[in-house]
Amino acid sequence: MKKICYLLCILIPVYIYGCKEEGRIDHIDDSAPAPGPVTILGVTSKPGGATIKYKIPDDDNLRGVKVVYTRNGEVCESKASRYVDTLVVEGFGNTSPQEVKLYSVGVNEKLSEPVSTTIQPLLPPVQTVKFDMEASFGGVIVSINENYTNADLAIVLMADTVGNSSRTQWIDLQTFHTKSVAMKFARRGLSPTPAYFGAYLRDRWNNVSDTIFKTLIPIEEIKLPKDKFRNAALPTDYFTPAENNSGYRLEMLWTGPEAHSGGEFYASSHSAPMPQWFTIELGYKMSISRIQKWPRSNYELYSGTAPRVFQVWGSDNPNPDGSWDDSWKLLGEFEQLKPSGYGEGREVGPITDEDNDYWYNRTEFDLVPTEEAPDPYQTVTHLRFKILSTFNTYGTDASMSQIIIGELTFWGQLRDDE
Incomplete structure (x- = not known):
């Protein structure tokens, strides 16, 4: 028995070593001739x-x-x-x-x-993609259109520090990157005085377009104060928080993530009707130029209970019965932008890094005159948000859905002098 044990002690390590996987060894014949041509x-x-x-x-x-x-x-x-x-x-x-x-x-x-x-290459995207710039509230908007090849482009916004077209000293004000077919970017925080701007496209091989130049006057805009905001709680509004948890109240829309960084957000109950709406009493007379929206942190990326299509209505004297009468005027209808675009059937599709960044950091909605909303900048004391669909309910006939929004911030002008 001792001899058998002794033999096993010798053979088992040899067997294990023999079964050990060896690294791959490729034999390269340096003397082999070059292959034939293609x-x-x-x-x-x-x-x-x-x-x-x-x-x-x-x-x-x-x-x-x-x-x-x-x-x-x-x-x-x-x-x-x-x-x-x-x-x-x-x-x-x-x-x-x-x-x-x-x-x-x-x-x-x-x-x-x-x-x-x-x-013989065809014209490169920097020469075929359309781009432009225009004055906007708080600054300048640059836009890219018809980037049908989804080329990786930068649009460079320049400003003249001298201030006129006869004598110029240019600085790069901001550079925006996109692969989207169409996209708008805003440079905010500019003085509401005439200034000379330039813009051009650049690709990743440093090919550039011609430069366009314009004298533009940014429109005065401020971040509107939230200190007097309150839930108007009109009779037809829906604002019941999920699980009746006070941490999900409507007030979290203006005292949530931006104010506390504590992860607070507004969440309606799981049995909320669709469409559903709520009303914010602003406490000031305001003219709204754009709306910034933050989602719940690290949650439901282009999916779930986040609003996808919604309307914003304004009033300076809403009917206290909560009805949709002539006291309410449409300021705009919006769909959550996805920079890389939705699919042919409006499905969300693949999500890019640019989509991710826009969702969590840059989602905003500019109010612009349309046929349905010819006067979006009218003076209002109340805003009413009507959620037409979430990502869960888009394209369905769902009658109920929860809604989750992290934070809302409004930009525009105070009109207390009226």
Whole structure:
């Protein structure tokens, strides 16, 4: 028995060692010749570049294919494995013909003889995407439109520190980034005096558009005080908090996350009717230019109980019976913006980093004149929010839904002098 135990003590470690997984060892034959060249099958032009389709050689030593080209004076290359039959070259700032060279790459990194072809890029996005700027409340709004390729673009807003078009000294005021088909960005906090501004587009290869210039006058705007806000509690309003918890009261909309950073928010009960509305008595005469909204922190990203479509109504003398009579005027109807866009069926779809940042940090709604709301800047003493759908109820006939909002802040002008 002692001999058997002794043998087992020797054999088991040997067996374990023998079964141990070894690291992969690839044999690379440095003496193997370079693979044969690729055969180019076609070239498809695209904005700022081209897609090249090719056939690889039948060679066991082939690792992949690379293309070498010169862009903005710099030699660049792109690579693809042997399992791919296309390569993309991109980043050109014009439509001039460009020579590119394709190489087969061996496992031992030896290159085949080059195969040359000429591509002719289409106009790059910085030359085709439409952009503009306009004066707004508190500053300037720059906009991008028709970015149909979802190109990664920056729009640079400049300001002249001298202040006139005959003698200029430019500074970059702010740069905004987007891949959206259409997007607006606001630079707030500017003085309500005439100023000379410029804007241009830039892509990630530093190709730039022409610059547009405008003299604009930002409209005076302040963050409106919340010290006199209260729940108007009109008879038809719904503001019952979830679980009757005082921490979910309507008042959390103006004394919640922004004021306390304690995670407070407004949450209606789970059996709330849809649509549902609530009314805020402002305590001042105000003209509203924009509304900022914060969601519940780290919760329901483009989903769940967050409002998706809602209306804002204003009154300076609401009917105390809570009815929707002529004392209420529509100031605007809004849908939660998603910078990357909703799907063809209005589904939420993939969520990008830009979407995430907008949801938690930059969601705001500008009041602008429309056919339905021709005078959004009228003087009001009460605001009424009518939630038409949450993300849960959008596109359904749901009759009940909870609503959760973190915080509301209003910008505009005080009109106590009227």
